[in-house]
Amino acid sequence: MTAPLVTEPIVDTQTIISWLNETQVEIGARSDYLTQLDAAIGDGDHGTNMNRGFTAVGRALADQAEPAPPGRVLILAGKTLISTVGGASGPLWGTALRRAGRALGDAETFDGQQLVEALDAAIAGVVELGAAAPGDKTMIDALAPAVRALHDSLDAGEPLRQALAAAVSAGEEGAESTVPLQARKGRASYLGERSIGHLDPGAASSVIILSALQRVVDREQ
Amino acid sequence: MTASAPSAMKKFLNDPADVLKESLAGLAAAHGDLLRYDAAAQIVVRSDAPVQGKVGLVSGGGAGHEPMHGGFVGLGMLDAACPGEVFTSPVPDQMMAATKAVDGGVGVLHIVKNYTGDVMNFKMAADDAVDEGVEVESVLVDDDVAVQDSLYTAGRRGVGATVLMEKIAGGAAQRGDDLAAVAAIARHVNERGRSFGVALSSCTPPAAGKPMFDLPDGEMEFGIGIHGEPGRRRGPIASAHEIVETMLEAVLTDLKPAEGAKVLAFVNGMGGTPLIELYLLYSEVDQQLRAAGVEPVRNLVGSYITSLEMAGASITLVELDDELTSLWDAPVHTPALRWGV
Secondary structure (H helix, E strand, O other), X not given: OOOOOOOXXXXXXXXXXXXXXXXXXXXXXXXXXXXXXXXXXXXXXXXXXXXXXXXXXXXXXXXXXXXXOHHHHHHHHHHHHHHHOOOOHHHHHHHHHHHHHXXXXXXXXXXXXXXXXXXXXXXXXXXXXXXXXXXXXXXXXXXXXXXXXXXXXXXXXXXHHHHHHHHHHHHHHHHHOOOXXXXXXXXXXXXXXXXOOOOOHHHHHXXXXXXXXXXXXXXXX | OOOOOOOOOOOOOOOHHHHHHHHHHXXXXXXXXOEEEEOOOOEEEEOOOOXXXXXXXXXXXXXXXXXXXXXXXXXXXXOEEEEEEEOOOOOHHHHHHHHHHHOOOOOEXXXXXXXXXXXXXXXXXXXXXXXXXXXXXXXXXXXXXXXXXXXXOOOOOOXXXXXXXXXXXXXXXXXXXXXXXXXXXXXXXXXXXXXXEEEOOOOOOOOOOOOOXXXXXXXXXXXXXXXXXXXXXXXXXXXXXXXXHHHHHHHHHHHOOOOOOEEEEEEEEOEOOOHHHHHHHHHHHXXXXXXXXXXXXXXXXXXXXXXXXXXXXXXXXXXXXXXXXHHHHOOEEOOOOEEOO
16 A cells, blocks of 8 residues: 555535635625625525525534534534525525535544535435426526536546536536526526526525635635 | 715615514514514514414514514414515524414414425424424415416415415414314415516615616516516506406406306505505406406405515405305404404
């Protein structure tokens, strides 16, 4: 056995906490943007709601007596989102983080392969609750291609940092692909053809959340 | 001169983030005889809840539709309301707290408007309530004919029929019907109820600070919901007579009332339309229904399910039978609806 030339990044509790904090900052900074996207085809509250939720997550993390394993931190964050966001985003993102957390179990650290499994579980939770398919103009249109790219990149032997960059690019493309689509789920679907030509706010916030993960891993590894 | 832009929002506010809880505190201060506001759980509860042996009725949804739902808490209507932030569904913790607060030992009915968020949050709460040993049934309201109910939408929205369902099901619970019976009556209202809404202006959620959409002079939106979302199409503003024709045609085509049907006709203001115009619309509704062979034997005219300060109106028809009529007539005492007491 020879030691690998490059040490594969290992994700731990601090990475997850930094990710959630980075998400809080970024969602806060782009809250108005998300709300304006939502006003065009929804009900104009997406930024406000996500900001309220991730602010509460920040508080819940700060209140933790001692650092829990990463899976537990994600479950706490998910529960907090369900209790504070409302709308569809609360249950959807709350379920996503809870499922990811459960997939990680009580492991203290995990690698890229386990991360991708956790994200698979998160997407499965979102699809189960929201019954959205690719092309419905929802957060799935950003998340599904992003996680697929993460799979492909890791399978090709690329390091996690690079795989996450590929995932964010695919997520951005996926979000952009919602613009010409007619919404088939959520409030935007009430508009029928008038939903065409607008970026889906849930896809946009999904990219923000994925980018936060990518930046944190990039910085910490 | 202040530096504020000409489009700046003008509303009675302290901090936009506090609008909901400050408004609920006012509701409780004004109607302390009927209800109380549990600020920690963010719910409005009938003052004498839980009423032992009576099915509890819980409804909820985003704020901005006042008097719905808090204004319908009281005798003969809701036992509790769970208000979310403006235009945002409440969270499961609220429904759970409300369900426990009103459980009189014979189960709780959740009245859920068909919006993705409301459905998900109520579902999570109902699952938790059942785990804690409270019997819960859920009834979905989806009466808005402006939305196609198909695989390609989230399904029809719950709009005006919600108010009528809350009153009629509330009457059934008050007279002592069991949970299955109250739920069946609520479903009957939904099956025989249809609505259509129009807007003459947009509205401005306090947290957004800007109107949800721009509506140029001389234009109106057809097929709006109750969240300031634009409708399915935009058209030139027409006479009240023509607008009611369009609205009733949409409703009647879908409802397909029996020949000589008796209906409850509800002309609802969206928040920014004065009563003088709502009665003018009701006059059109009354005449046009009779001309179509439908008899409006009961009515409700006023702003009961609103979209902040939006100018606009919706028409809801519920085809009545003797039982629904007597439950509509049954005593009710809430901040927004009161008769027979």
